[in-house]
Amino acid sequence: MSKQDLMQQEMPRWSRSKRRHAAASAMLLSLALTACGGGGGEGDGGEGNGGGGDPTTKGWGTAALLETIDFGDAKNVRVAMNASGEAVVVWEQMDSESSNMSIFARVYQPAGGWGAVTVIEKGSEVASAPAVAIDGNGRAIVVWSQSDGERTNIWRTSYDPVTGWNSANLLETDDQGSADSPAIAMDAAGRATVAWRQKEGGGYFNIKARRYAPGSGWGAVTLIELEELGNAGFPSVSMHSNGSAMVVWRQNDGVSWNVWAARYDMGPGWDATVKVDNTPFDVQAPHVAHDMAGNAIVTWRQAHFETNKLVMAANMYRPGTGWSGVSGIGGSAAHSAFGQRVVAWGAEKFAFFWYQENGGITDVYWGRVDGSFKPAKLLETDNSGSAFDPKAAFVADGSGVATWLQSDGMRTNIWSAQLNADGTSGIPELLETDNTGNALSPELAMASSGNAIAVWTQHDGKRYNVWYNMRQQ
DSSP: OOHHHHHTOOOOOOOOOSSOOHHHHHHHHHOOOOOOOSOOOEEOOOOTTOOSOOTTSSEEOOOEESOOOOSSOEEEEEEEEOTTSOEEEEEEEEOTTTOSEEEEEEEEETTTEEOOOEEEEOOSSOEEEEEEEEOTTSOEEEEEEEEOSSSEEEEEEEEETTTEEOOOEESOOOTTSOEEEEEEEEOTTSOEEEEEEEEOTTSOEEEEEEEEETTTEEOOOEEOOOOOSSOEEEEEEEEOTTSOEEEEEEEEOSSOEEEEEEEEETTTEEOOOEEOOOSSSOEEEEEEEEOTTSOEEEEEEEEOTTTOOEEEEEEEEETTTEEOOOEEEEOOSSSOEEEEEEEEEETTEEEEEEEEEETTEEEEEEEEEESSBOOOEESOOOTTSOEEEEEEEEOTTSOEEEEEEEEOSSSEEEEEEEEOTTSOBOOOEESOOOOSSOEEEEEEEEOTTSOEEEEEEEEOSSOEEEEEEEEEO
């Protein structure tokens, strides 16, 4: 299938009906995303407020190092930004004292620039997989998994612009089995939802969650999936501005992997779990996002029933109405799709991003939902090497920005493109030009003004470091 064919592929429309849509399902078969005490963290160097470009200049600035620790590789970098442009970046990196992987952070304030690099965890055992979320007042929560020498546990800490970083504490204390893969979401009022997978007494991995509310603190750990047919894992969390939340994950029923979801409502609490997909084929990497009206879209990858290629599917949940039904959104019997993400900017206004096979390389595509699905479009047209790992963010008018990785035939670089409110995109541009080594794992966050921060890791010939670039709109 050519790029032109892929750009012209027809997308099904979302129905407003409560019932499932047989036509959409058939198409899939045929193709078949704070309390803070005192006690600051330990400073560990920094670059002040430099780098990232002149804040008075429009567009992306100049890429700069976010840390200069140089003791070991940095990886798993994550960023969260609120509507005002306050941001927190976290990552894992080896520290010089314990020689273990620790969790580091750096805070950005629009008025003051970057604070110091801070070790927010430096225990005697390995810490990994940090996740971060921030509220409308600049308060943030960071969660990660960490070994105690026998098992891995979920830990947390918090940041307040006035008091700084709090001490790290366990988020869960169930020592029957290891816990990992934490995910977090937070609304502007500071309510947060954390989900993770945890092994129960040597049996299956289950999905657990814990809620935080300003003024009342952390609630109880809740087991939100009760199926005991097989392992569950890879949770994704999203929250709406009213405090409701949705957690999605994949789970094995003894035959195949399916997408499951649990919804939290303010007041009633957790709803019963629901299987979101409707076919017997294995699923991968579910991802969820809310729009401003409280609707949620779940996306996932699923094996094609004939060729085993990976197609992308989605299902929308509307409060008071329920699930709309499964729709195919990318991939085909001949060309697998990967790395799907969904981002919202308005009521029932979403955009999907993915990369897809095209001959010997992969290309980045995107499609929009604005009343109905719009035709998928190429986000980049450079065929010198594969493009993959797209991320995107939007503001309320439907404009935004996307980043992705792309090979130039020798190394991978970070690219970006403007996303316009009319559904078109700008000319792709490089966010970094350091060709010493590969750039990897771009992450992106945006303020309501359209200002944005992109972060990634990049090899300098000896180790991977954390880099960033800032965009002024």
